[in-house]
Amino acid sequence: MQSREAAAERLKRAPLVTNNRSMSWITNHVASCTEKAAPTWWWIAFTLSSSLAVVSVFCIGYLISTGVGVWGLNHPVGWAWDITNFVFWIGIGHAGTLISAILFLTRQKWRTSINRAAEAMTLFAVVCAGIFPAVHVGRIWMVWFLAPVPNSNAIWQNFRSPLLWDVFAVSTYFTVSVLFWYTGLIPDLATLRDRATNKLRKFFYGVAALGWRGGNRQWKHYEMAYLVLAGLSTPLVLSVHSVVSFDFATSVIPGWHTTIFPPYFVAGAIFGGFAMVLTIMLPARAIFGLHDLITDDHVDKMCKIILLTGSIVGYAYAMEFFIAWYGGNMYEQYAFINRATGPYWWAYWTMIFCNVVAPQLFWFRFFRRHVLWVFIVCMFVNTGMWFERFVIIVTSLHRDFLPSSWNMFYPTWVDIWTFVGTFGIFLALFLLFIRWLPMICIFEVKAVLPEADPHHGHDGHDHTPAAAMKEGVH
Amino acid sequence: MEIMGNTRSQLFAMGAEVPSASALYQAAEKVRDAGYSRWDVYSPFPIHGMDHAMGLKKSWLSALVFIAGITGLTFAAALQFYPSSIEYPLVVAGKPTNFFTVPAFFPIMFELTILLSAFTATFGMLALNGLPRWNHPIFNWDLFKKVSNDGFFLAIEATDPKFDEESTRAMLEGIGAKHITLIYGD
Numbered sequence: 001m002q003s004r005e006a007a008a009e010r011l012k013r014a015p016l017v018t019n020n021r022s023m024s025w026i027t028n029h030v031a032s033c034t035e036k037a038a039p040t041w042w043w044i045a046f047t048l049s050s051s052l053a054v055v056s057v058f059c060i061g062y063l064i065s066t067g068v069g070v071w072g073l074n075h076p077v078g079w080a081w082d083i084t085n086f087v088f089w090i091g092i093g094h095a096g097t098l099i100s101a102i103l104f105l106t107r108q109k110w111r112t113s114i115n116r117a118a119e120a121m122t123l124f125a126v127v128c129a130g131i132f133p134a135v136h137v138g139r140i141w142m143v144w145f146l147a148p149v150p151n152s153n154a155i156w157q158n159f160r161s162p163l164l165w166d167v168f169a170v171s172t173y174f175t176v177s178v179l180f181w182y183t184g185l186i187p188d189l190a191t192l193r194d195r196a197t198n199k200l201r202k203f204f205y206g207v208a209a210l211g212w213r214g215g216n217r218q219w220k221h222y223e224m225a226y227l228v229l230a231g232l233s234t235p236l237v238l239s240v241h242s243v244v245s246f247d248f249a250t251s252v253i254p255g256w257h258t259t260i261f262p263p264y265f266v267a268g269a270i271f272g273g274f275a276m277v278l279t280i281m282l283p284a285r286a287i288f289g290l291h292d293l294i295t296d297d298h299v300d301k302m303c304k305i306i307l308l309t310g311s312i313v314g315y316a317y318a319m320e321f322f323i324a325w326y327g328g329n330m331y332e333q334y335a336f337i338n339r340a341t342g343p344y345w346w347a348y349w350t351m352i353f354c355n356v357v358a359p360q361l362f363w364f365r366f367f368r369r370h371v372l373w374v375f376i377v378c379m380f381v382n383t384g385m386w387f388e389r390f391v392i393i394v395t396s397l398h399r400d401f402l403p404s405s406w407n408m409f410y411p412t413w414v415d416i417w418t419f420v421g422t423f424g425i426f427l428a429l430f431l432l433f434i435r436w437l438p439m440i441c442i443f444e445v446k447a448v449l450p451e452a453d454p455h456h457g458h459d460g461h462d463h464t465p466a467a468a469m470k471e472g473v474h
Numbered sequence: 475m476e477i478m479g480n481t482r483s484q485l486f487a488m489g490a491e492v493p494s495a496s497a498l499y500q501a502a503e504k505v506r507d508a509g510y511s512r513w514d515v516y517s518p519f520p521i522h523g524m525d526h527a528m529g530l531k532k533s534w535l536s537a538l539v540f541i542a543g544i545t546g547l548t549f550a551a552a553l554q555f556y557p558s559s560i561e562y563p564l565v566v567a568g569k570p571t572n573f574f575t576v577p578a579f580f581p582i583m584f585e586l587t588i589l590l591s592a593f594t595a596t597f598g599m600l601a602l603n604g605l606p607r608w609n610h611p612i613f614n615w616d617l618f619k620k621v622s623n624d625g626f627f628l629a630i631e632a633t634d635p636k637f638d639e640e641s642t643r644a645m646l647e648g649i650g651a652k653h654i655t656l657i658y659g660d
Contacts, residue, residue: 023518023624148553156557160566160578168585176592183596187519191622210606213613214621215514215629216502216524218603223520224533225599229592232539236588243581446624447519454499454521 016110016448018292023446026293030440031195033288038435041287049427056421059414060135068138070414076400077409082136084389085419087244087265089129089426090170091385093177094237094266095273096122100180101233104226110301112444113293116188117284118277119181120439124429125276126174128422133166162246169243176236180229186212186222187443241265248392255335255396258323264316271309271355272385274302275378280430282375284439293440296369303368306381310359313388317356331401339395343408347391354384475643479614479658486611486659487513487629488642489618490651495521498626501649502527505628508645512634516618516627538598539591546590550583611659629657 017026038046063070073080096118103111137143146167148157157164189209196202212218242262249261278299285294324336339348358380361367368374399406433439450456479486492498495517502515506529515521515528525532558564558579559571569575600606612618612629621627628651630642639656646654 027518027623148557154562156562156564158564158566159554159558159582160564160569160575162581165581165585168582172585172589175589179592179596183599187622191518194619194622210600211608211610212605213610214516214518216517216521216528217514217530218605219517219520220525220530221533221535221599221602224535225595228536228539228595232588232592232595235584239581239584246581443519443622452495452519452521454496454523454527456494456496 014295014297015450016112016295017445018295021292021449023449023451026445026449027191027195027442029290030293030438030442030445031192033434034192034436034438035195039287042431042435046428046431049424049431052421052424053428054421054424055417056131056419056425059418059421060131063135063414063418064140068136070412072410072412072415074407074409076405077394077397077407079136079393079397080409081390081411081415081419082132083247084386084393085422086129086132086136087389087393088272088386089125089132089422090173090244091241091265091269091272091389092125092276093122093129093173093273094241094269095277096120096125097173097177097180097233097237098270098273099277100184101230101237104230105234109448110298112448113290113440114277114281114298114302115444116181116184116437116441117281117434117439119177119184120430120433120437121277121280122177122273123174123181124426124433125273126170126177127429128426130170130174131418131422131425133170162243162250165243166247169240173236173240176229176233180233183222183225183229184441184444185437186210187214188438188441190214191442192438238266241269248396253396253400254329254331255339255392257332258320260316260319260323264313267309267312267316268355268385268388271306271313271359272381274306274309275381275385278302278306278374278378279382280427282371282378284434286371288434288439290440293445299371299374300365300368303362303374303377306377307359307362310355310381314356317352334399335396338399339391342395342399344391344395344398347387348395351384351387351391354380355388358384476653476655477658478616478655479611480660481658483659484611485632486614486657487631488637488639488646489612489615489627489629489653489655489657490646490649491617491620491653492626492628492649492651495626497650498628499524499527501628501651504649505630505645508636510630510634510636512631512637514629514631516612516621516625516629518622518624518626533602535595535598535602539594542594542598543587543591546587547583549590550586551579553586554579554582609660611657614660615655615657617653617655 021029071080071082073082096115099111099118100115103115134140134143145151145155146157146164148159186209189205190212193202193205193209196205242265245261245265248256249258251257281294282299285291321336321340324332327333338344358377361373361377366373367377394409398409446452492501498515498517499521502524505513506527515524517524555571563571569578617625618627619625628646628649630637630646636642643654
C-alpha cells in the first residue's frame, strides 16, 4: 500500500505555477516589471549594451563607407566571420519559434511561461543576423537587386540560387515571427492598458491593444489564429535553417557539399537557441523573482532539449567523418582530416568540447537543477555553436582544390567589434523589451492554473492517473 | 441595478459578473438555453469548451488562411516562372527552366505560401473581431477593467430580440451573477 501511495506521488504532474498563485498575483507580478521605475542595474546594463551597440553601428558605417576590404576576407576565404555571425544569430532565433509553435502544437503547457521572452529573443536575434548578409554585399545601395522587381537593366534574379531562397526564407521568418509575437501580445497589452494610470501609458497600450475586450466571440477567432500561426511557423522554423544550410550544401566545396546539412543545422539551431534562452532567462528570473512561473522544472526540461539536440549535433559531426571516409572522395577526406588536425584544429576541438562533451552533464539531474551549472554549460554551448559555424565555413574554404591558393583567415578589428557589438544590439533590445512589455504571457499562464478549467471544483475529483491510483488505495 | 455610461445615449447591454471560469461556463450554458443570440462572455483567457457552452460554431478564419495560402503559392509560381522562362530565361548549370527543374523553385513557393497565410491569420482574426477600434461601450463599465486581470463577465446586448430589462435581469439573477449593470454608450 505504501508503494502504491509513493507511485501515485511520482505520477503526479508537477504544477506549472508553484505556490498556488492566484490570477491577480500573476497579473501584478508580471505587469509590475514594466510599471515600476527602472532599477539601477537596468540602467547600468542598458548603458553598457547600448554603448556596445553603437560600436557595432560604427563598424558597419565604416565598412559601408570604406568597403568590405576592412574585413579580413581574402582568397579563398571569401566568407568568414560575416556569414558565421549570420548563421550563429539566425540559429539562436529557432528556440523561440520552437517553443511558441512546436511545443504549442504538441500541447506542452509548460511553454506558456517562457514563450513570450523566447519569441522576443527570436526577433532580436534575427535583427542581429540580418545585419551581416545585408552589409556583406559590399555596395549596400544595390541590395534592392535581391528583390524580384522590374528594373531598368531588365535583369531578373536567379530563382534557383540558394542565396535568393535565403533572402525569402529569412525575411518571411522575421515577418511571421513578428506577427505571431504580436498576436500573442494583444491580450496582455489589454491588461497593461487596463492597469495604466498615467495618460501616456493609457494611450500607448490602448492603441497597441487594438481595442481588445476578451469576449469569447473574440477568443474564438483568436485561438484559431494562434493555432494557424503555430501550424504555419512549425514547417517555417524547420525550413529556415534548412535553407541556410542550402547556402553551403548546394555548392561543390568539400566539407559543405553534404546531404546531412539541413537536419544537422536545424538541430544545431535549436540546441544553440535553447542555450541562449537559458542564458538570458536565468538572470531575468533571478532579478525579477519569477521562480513561481519559470520553475526549476522549466529549466530541467530545457536542459533535456539541449542534451537531445546536442547529441544529434554530435552524431552529425561523427557522420560527416564517416561519410567522408566511406564516400571515398579524396578532397572530402582531406577537408575533414584538415578540419580536425590542420591549422584550425583548436577551433574544431573547442567546438567538439563545447557542443558534444559539455552538454553530457545534463544526463544528471543534479546539473539540470543547479542554476550555476546550467548557466556554465549554456555559455559553453553559446561558444561552441559560434565555433561550429566558423569551423564549417573557414576550414572548408581556406584550403580549396588548388594548394597554391591556400590561405589563412585573420579577423581585423572591424570583424571583431562588429560581432561583439551585435551582442550589445541584442541585449539592448531585450532590456527595452522587459521594461515595456510583459516578459511572460500573462493570459496563457492563467489558463494553465487549475481554476481556469471550466469544470474545476464541480465533479469533485480529477481524472489524472495519479488520482486514479489514489482512489485505489481508499 | 447600477447604471454606467451616458444614459442619454443608446443602451448597449446589461452586464453582470460571476466569480470564476466554471461559473461563467455554467452561466453561458443557461444563457444559451434561454435563447439569447446577441451576447458574450468575457474572461482573462480563453476558456476551454466555452464555444460549445455558448453554442458557437467553429471559427472559419482557417478557410480564409487556406485561400491566402493558395494565393501565395500561385503568386510565387507566377513570380518565378514568368521571368525565368519568358522574360529573362536563365540556364543555370546547364539546366533550363522546365518540368525537371521545378524543385529548385519550391523554396520560394513555400515561403510565400507561409507569408500570405500568416498575414491573413493575424489580420483576418482582427477583421473578424472588428478590431482595431478606438473605443467600445463596454469600457464605460468601471468594473470591466478586471476582465484582463481576474474578472469574469457576461453581457446581454440591448439589440438582442429577447432583451428585456426585467426578464433579462431576472435571468441573470437566477444564474447567481453579481453587479448587474446597465451599460450605456458615450
